[in-house]
Amino acid sequence: MLLTPNQRAAYHQVFKMFTDETGIRIKTVARVDKKYKESVYQWLTGDGYSPDILNWHTSKRLFYFASRKAILPINEMLKDPEFVGEFKHVLSNVIYEGDLYAVPTSYYHWGFLYKKSLVNAKGKVPQHWDEFIALCKQLKAEGVTPIGIGTKNLWPVAAWFDYINLRTNGLEFHQQLLNGKISFFDPRVRQVFSTWKQMIDSxxxxxxxxxxxxxxxxxLLYRDKVAFNLIGNFATSKILETEVEQIGFMPFPKINDIPRYEEAPMDAFMxxxxxxxxKESILFLKFIAREDIQSLLNNGLGYLSPNIHSKSQGDRFLQQGAKLLKESQGVSQYFDRDTVPEFDVQAMPILVNFLHHPDIDTVTRQLEITRIKVFKPTN
Structure with a gap:
């Protein structure tokens, strides 16, 4: 078993329960984060040793190994209607070409952190796009920058592209686009950038x-300099104790009348x-998929369980996130996990540049050139 150090305590409790139930002992192999990621590729694609079961990211990063037959399909679990029902909203992230390759274990939600004193004073928290835009205009007129974002490390900008696309075109389109199967010249992509451009121009x-x-x-949220920040739930651990009651959470507003999909980076066992x-590995995967085990594990980790029947005991941010994800029709994994590294590293600076120079022709042309270079599509 391969683990990062910060997961060890919560997992060891679960491992002991598995051993007590089955008599099967689990030997863990710990690595620091960077070495951990390097070791996964070495163990699965090299000639030497590999742990039996590995903890990894879902979607494109999982499919990399599935496409190389470096991990085993576990299709017998798809024959269990209870398993399928409990994980139906996330299965697209662990099924590759019709085969199941991993059991989801943990994920976390994204959405808006907002300053209550600025937002609540204007009425109800916006649920629809026109309400959100109207509130942003009102805040701007009063001298408040509506949206805070930090792009020094580039990646936060991708959340805006992801969410506008998910709310406009849906999950399947989003996944196909980031896998190079749809042109960035597609009118549906231009609509995403048009929606975004209107906000930038304002x-x-x-x-x-x-x-x-x-x-x-x-x-900046604390000091009422900005009203909203689109960010993952990991940010809530950084909120000052003196400020936490002044910060609220809301989902990304509805744009089109389509099913609601959310951003929720997820880990799984393969x-x-x-x-x-x-035989022993499959037995462990069935164990780790159980509602009671996932609840125990993720309450210890401070994450959320993808099993829709699991129970979260975390703070109000986690409770809101748990409700949000259980009610979603599916989840994306974030831009860098839903595409290949070669595309991600070139696309991210293009998206950041659009935030400052919102020319739709330029951004779609640059992304399309990158798509053709990286994916070499036939269409």
Missing amino acids: QFFLSNSDELRWDQVLP VSAKTNRV
Whole structure:
């Protein structure tokens, strides 16, 4: 078993329960984060040793190994209607070409952190896009920058592209686009950038976002300098104790009348193709998929369980996130996990540049050139 150090305590409790139930002992292999990621590729695609079961990211990063037959399909779990029902909203992130390759274990939600004193004073929290835009215009007129964002490390900008696309075109389109199967010249993509451009032209975003890291936006929320920040739930652990009651959470507003999909980066367990303990590995995956085990594990980790029947005991942000994700029709994994690294590393600066120079022809042309270079599509 491969683990990062910060997961160890919560997992060891679960491992002991598995051993007590089955008599099967689990030997763990710990690595620091960077070494962990390097080791996964080495173990699964190299000639040497590999752990039987590995903890990894879902979607494109999982499919990389599935396409190389470096991990085993576990289709017998798809024959269990209870398993399918409990994980139906996330299965698209672990099924590759019709085969199941991993069991989802943990994920976390994205959405808006907002300053209550600025937003609640204007009425109800916006649920629809026109309500959100109207509130942003009102805040801007009163001298408040509506949206804080820090793009010094580039990646926070991708949440805006992801969510506008999910709310406009849906999950399947979003996944196909980031996998190079749809042209960035498609009119549906232009609509995404048109929606985004209207916000940029209205100067809703921080003008110096490229000078700030993601966590440097939080103090601006405290001081009423910005009203909203689109960010993952990991940011709530950084909120000052004296400020936490002044910060609210809301989902990304509805744009089109389509099913609601959310951004929720997810981890899962997969089985190495090198294992000679297939029966024991499958038994463990069935164990880790259980509602009671996922509830216990994720309450210890401070994450959310993808099992829709699990129970969260976290703070109000986690409780809101749990409700949000259980009610979603599916989840994306975030831009960098839903595409290949070669595309991500080239596309991210293009998206950041659009935030400051919102020319739709330029951004779609640059992304299309990158798509053709990276994916070499036939269409």
